[in-house]
Amino acid sequence: QVQLVESGGGLVQAGGSLRLSCVASGSIFSINAMAWYRQAPGKQRESVATITRGGFANYADSVKGRFTISRDNAKNTVYLQMNSLKPEDTAVYYCNTAPAAIYDWGKGTLVTVSS
Numbered sequence: 001q002v003q004l005v006e007s008g009g010g011l012v013q014a015g016g017s018l019r020l021s022c023v024a025s026g027s028i029f030s031i032n033a034m035a036w037y038r039q040a041p042g043k044q045r046e047s048v049a050t051i052t053r054g055g056f057a058n059y060a061d062s063v064k065g066r067f068t069i070s071r072d073n074a075k076n077t078v079y080l081q082m083n084s085l086k087p088e089d090t091a092v093y094y095c096n097t098a099p100a101a102i103y104d105w106g107k108g109t110l111v112t113v114s115s
Helices: 027-031
Strands: 004-007 010-013 018-024 034-039 046-051 057-059 067-072 077-082 091-097 109-114
Touching: 004 091, 018 034, 018 091, 018 109, 034 067, 034 077, 046 067, 046 077, 057 067, 077 091
Parallel strands: 010 109
Antiparallel strands: 004 018, 018 077, 034 046, 034 091, 046 057, 067 077, 091 109
16 A cells, blocks of 8 residues: 655745655556645645656646755655745645656645745
């Protein structure tokens, strides 16, 4: 069974940067498109960035130009570089497959952006 472990979150001031990592156990990582999702308090989980097996990326309008998703198939790892962070980016961030999440959700990593 594939397990997803997210890390790299923390507390940062508005305008700051963070880099999130997600390690997936199991070799099937390389055959799936992956995505970063986030869930803010009181809101539904939403996709913010997706990346195909070949590295083609797509972003939600709210993060376009500020976030960059990447992956290392050899390491079964997907990354999210987040720059120019805003208080509205505060959320728990998760990774999973795209366009539908087919693996069990990990615990996520909390990102808190202070104003």
